[in-house]
Amino acid sequence: MGNAILSPLRPGRLLRGLAVLLLSVSLMAQPVAAQSILRDAETEAFLKEISAPLVAAAGLQPGNVDIILVGDKSINAFVAGGQAVYIHSGLIETADNTNEIQGVIAHELGHITGGHIIRFGEGARGATGITLLSLLLGAAAMAAGSADAGMGVIMAGQQAALGKFLAFNRVQEASADAAGVGFLEKAGISGEGMLSFFLKLRKEEYRYTSTYAEADPFMQTHPMSGEREAALSGDVLKSPAYRNKTDPALEARFKRIKAKLIGYMDDPTTALRKYPESDRSAAAHYARAYAWHRGAYPDKAAEEVAKLVASAPDDPYFRELQGQILLESGKPKEALAPLRMAVKGSRGSPLISSLLGHALLATEDNDNLAEARDVLKVAVARDRENPFAWYTLGMAYARLGDEPRAQLATAERYALIGNTRLAMASAEAAMARIPRGTPDYIRAEDIALSARAEASDKKRR
Template sequence: MAFNWSSLRRRLTPPNCLKPRRAVSAAVALAFGLSLLPQPFTAFEQRSGQAWAQQRRGVSLVRDAEIEATIRAYASPLLGAAGIGSESVQVYLVNERSLNAFVAGGQRIFVHTGLLQRAERPAQVIGVLAHEIGHIAGGHLARLEDSLGQASAIMIASMLLGAAAAVATGSGEAAMAGVLAGQQVATRNLLSFTRAQEAAADQAGATFLEQTQQSARGLAEFMNILANQEALAVERQDPYVRTHPLSAERVSALNARVAQSRFGDRPDSPENIERFKRMQSKLMGYLDGLPATLRKYPTSDTSLYARYARAFAYFRALDFAKALDEVNSLLAEYPNDQYFHELKGDILLDMGKVPEATEAHRRAYELSPTEALLAYGFARAQIAQDDPAQLPEATRTLQDVTRREPENIGAWQQLAVAYGRSGDIGMASLASAERFLASGELRDAQGQAERAKRLLKEGTPGWLRAQDVIDAATDRRRELRNR
């Protein structure tokens, strides 16, 4: 799910956080147990060009325009209360059913789709965001940065031990056992905060909620859910419990804070409830499959949320006719909903009706021109038409997307296609170089940038940018060798 869940299958853009910076890549990889073995990929990941990143890091990050907008709407007031610019914090969705959220690699918040699906109301999601923002505001990430070297050493040691076990026993299972054990230790060491830091983040989060006239009861409810897991065996606990140590004192202090707040009983706003229900219906339809979706949302249920969920479930099941029926019924009632138009465009694109898909994506983009992922979807549909007349507008749109999201690998890839079809091979090579730089494929980035320099006129902006890419790739390769 180019934040564009309807595009999950065909045009999932690689997430911005998959940048080859040490702090990000190491933290993310360790958080989710970087696999040394090839991972199975779904069709949509392969078609998106992001499979390399998933295999490299063992992380499945997803983007969706609507869900990202929802999380931004929830987080922005809290960031303002914390004195943090909302543009400086990035939130990423992790396609993982477990209940977890964490901060890593600078001002980056990672939220599992499992947490969004299992939350009972918006205040619980908002409370978790407030807590994680508390970690950022408290400077708790500095300790994580210091732990990277130690965690990496544990990972390397586990790999060596696993290899030795394989040689001694002839068993690949023995090797993986050693590796996974090392990963678990590294994950706990890297991403676990102390109880003092957790308590501080609780109180900071509660303060941010109070300053924005919201109740911290949702955060308290979430903590009570986690407290019930402490009696479970470690392997059965959700990751949040293992990386965010709980204590009776923490829960008690948070409950007391809620009781004392004049906003303690403030309910969720209608706007937040609406966003929450749409988000959960979308997640269910796409992630849980058609049978589960129809059990919760039978065809007799004609609510917006039921039709939205079924549209995604039918889409995922490749029943395009029924998916289109559901989304058309939604558009009949809500003709100016950009996300319904976006979904219709994706369905039509999968049906091979490219011109109709382009118009649907154009309408979504027109309704929300500031959303980079909707712009990307429109440009991608234009390029799929293979019509030279569409290329100038698609190129301009993708140039704007890459300015706003310089690490959007899918946008760079499509921009390279647009330049190539227009005959501008030098700029196509430069766009490919940018794509490889963003994805961490440094040797390929350097090679494409050198090709761009040979094809572009010396001293032009493109030529100068190609040299910048060469320098950046060289520096990063040197940094990796020296780690």
Template sequence: MFSTLKRLAIAGVALAMSTTLAVEPVLAQGRQLSFIRDAEIEHTLKVFASPILQSAGIVPDAVTIALINDDSLNAFVAGGQNIFFHTGLLSDTDLGQLIGVTAHEIGHIAGGHLARSSDAMANASTIATLFTLLGLAAAIGAGRGDVGAGVMGGGQDIAMRSFFSFTRAQEGSADEFAMGTLERIGWSSQGMLEMMRKLGSQELLPENRQVEYVRTHPLTRNRIEAIRNFVETRSQNNGKRFPDEFYEMHRRMVAKLVGFMRPDIALRRYPEGDTSVSARYARAIALYQKGSVTPALKLVDQLISEEKDNPYFHELKGQILLENGRPAEAVVPYRQAVKLAPEEGLIRSSLGHALLEVGDDRLVKEAMVNLQESARLERRSALVWRLLASAYSRSDMQPQLAYARAEEALARGDVRAAKFHADRAEQMLPAGSPEWLRAQDIRVMVESRVDMN
């Protein structure tokens, strides 16, 4: 489900924006972070990245892909094996350019560049940087940009730029990794060269007019020349296509983003005469965003009839119905989406939400089962734990309620509330049970990191 921070999408993408993207964690010029969650877009990006990660010996499931609502061209790695993408990068680059950027960012992970930046972190506005990172973690966990903004103090722009900017040597190393890995896979690096040329002109602009990627990834003519030389004289993959399915996945990702975030533009870009799946997908989303629910549902039903096993079409229908006050109707497509994609925690949370919204106590147990599974898959989602707490409350399961509230508070970054509820859960839950052990872990973790006095 597509959800943003500014506009809470009911279907289970906690306080982000009905899609799934990640932009750079910067509050420059007073901007607030706005995270986005969307199962389909996150899945698409993981599919694109997996061959590169596997070639580098990195387990794809160990890497988190996050999306931030920002129109600028940017991507970055932070906090370990986490890759962040700006929505602007995803919607304004072609497939080859996006894969080139993805390979470059994975190069920073494979090269251990973040670990080697620890000295720079210690030397550059340490307090501001630490609070920025704490805010970032809280925002991702809670799905709320205002949480992160509350933690972050002044001076974060300078501190973050100092921490996230990579040295020219590291940038060159990430480029070499990207080109070498793409070549081994049998993929072209031409998109990477196109992206670098697009960004190269930015270096001549004043810093406040440069796109974020240039400010956090130092460019030099030598870097661009090295990539050009590789593409033109050494690569054996120029002109080769990526896997055929990648192109349609990319088209649908862009269509979905434009439909949710720029509905008026979507309706102009994808006219009724365009009957491609991506065009109808974009129009359905744009129409629903503009309140035209009936024609939107008609288009979604067409898409479902053509691709009955596509969980994301069923998910979209559920989201439209749920957000328009029809939770009982939303349950049916959500159930089908979960059946088709049982490991998508965001979809399970949406089904759980819809079941709770129906108001029928006979459905609470089903909601609880799906929310418990969603919590396993989306442990850092405050919304999932909040919904699960509601299910426990309606079932009068007080020990489990206290535990869920502890997890929810922890995901929001409210350590005092987390300790309070963890203490209660530890007192009420059976000693040695999984929830009791986790509540104990939360209490000990909070006490060891924060002065509670």
């Protein structure tokens, strides 16, 4: 993307060059679109717990801030509007402890409290103004007969516009760093992890430049990691919270979550190399269970899970994995007992409940249909943003002969995944057979109206 902006432009590509710059700005504002969200009950509970004191320190309501895991191996985290922090799975795999993740979250909360996404347009407007002016001056030079001079003016203008935008962005990053340090101190959490993670970022900079000097500090979206470390170290080191230690129980949970991510995201061979058979820790059993399962060795995966369950029979997440492996190995009836234990132990986690509902349907036993429907209704009531749960609930309603509510569940799913045409059609089909004025009818009407309005907007655009 950066190369496209800075590469030489022929006169015939003049407007295309401006479009590239403006498109680049819009893409930076929407970084989630091409990435996948990972949903895992244990990971979400952990991220919510470790972020809660930071969210409170930032003056935000914990229930209104989401920490969302993105399935991406790169080391990154960002905010993209609203009160949501997105963390790449690669960042968690790279982190050494809970405190480093908290340092990242504190920084991203600084972006939220600073309104940096809302203020994004300020930097874009300044950059766009410079670009338009350079286009006018360059066109005038070309009209006067100097094509080379005109192109030089345009190229210099694009370079200046990009530099201005990046400078604006670096100021916001430095502001988020300072705010993050304040949140950590107020929450009584050490900033040591924030500093140690910057050392990792500095190593990444060295990986992509043969010498540190080759990384132009004026062409970076963030201040250079060394500069950030120097700017923050004084405040972090003098903080009364600097020597505070993370609860060992949280550290143990972090190791488990990191291991399961490696087992799930990495190539199975790589995961097994990182967690060899000689490693008897719970984290290693976790990683190997996922790796063997992904590598289509269900018996080996089951052996690893059996060791986990033997060490902690009441752990809901060990039971969840046990049930998942049985279900995905074609043994849904055997999966029911561990999944019921997992739902109970997790206090009705909606993600685990939806998995239980799926297993109940997969048994193809009509005696399990009512339980599947009831479990899934509770799951979607507690987490409406789960398309798979809505899909499974629709199947349960259909097999129970309740077609109108099957259509309503289908409408919910299509609305979530952005298929407005099918959402509207399913909602209208539900409305035709659900009694008018009931809560289900009103919900179907809301989906239909929203989908119709969105379709009209798309047509006008």
